[in-house]
Amino acid sequence: MTTNTSKSFNGVLKRARGLPIHALVSATYYHCIALFLKRGEDTLKWENDAVSRFVPKVMIMLGNREAAARNLCRPVQINRTEFSCYDDKNIAYCVLLTDDQCSCSCHSMILYHVPCAHMIASLASIRCSYEPLISDFYTISSYKNTYSGSFHGIPDSTG
Ligand SMILES: [Zn+2]
Incomplete structure (x- = not known):
């Protein structure tokens, strides 16, 4: 319905534009990790505040x-x-x-x-x-489930 998601993702890639593909993928990957961690922390704060069951x-x-x-x-x-x-x-x-x-x-x-x-x-x-x-x-529980995925470090391919 909107292009907000693609615009947001484009904002992420804008900084990585011009990088080699490996660095571009790494930058995107680590940005996603930071996003999931931030939103996971938001969820914990909302649960502790207990204002509503909705975001x-x-x-x-x-x-x-x-x-x-x-x-x-x-x-x-x-x-x-x-x-x-x-x-x-x-x-x-x-x-x-x-x-x-x-x-x-x-x-x-x-x-x-x-x-x-x-x-x-x-x-x-x-x-x-x-x-x-x-x-x-x-x-809040659906939001929490959305961002409950876990990521793992990527070993250096040259080592
Ligand atoms: Zn109406």
Whole structure:
């Protein structure tokens, strides 16, 4: 969806550009190790802080969406599982909340696996939490598993 990952990786390679291939691969390898160590340390800090079971970046995103949800008009409940939610430009969004499907016509849930402001407002109108809708991909334990891989030193090929 974005080129952020490739741009980030390009930033790593920018410093190694012009090096022989062995040095280029080594620089990339050791950069990955440093990244995994840093993110592993971040995970330990988040676990010790015990603020949330989700990573801080998602908590910030959800805070912004909660604020946006508070600025929406009160959603209109169409039936037991459907809501119409209007934004400040009077654009209607259809929110569907069933046991097996939670969606919104803004498609944010499909793209990010995090409830949008329309879903948060709809759930708030029936006094339900949106937290069960947040993907487990964003939990600190998933993040920890992602960066739990181990690396090993590479012996010098000339020795
Ligand atoms: Zn939406």
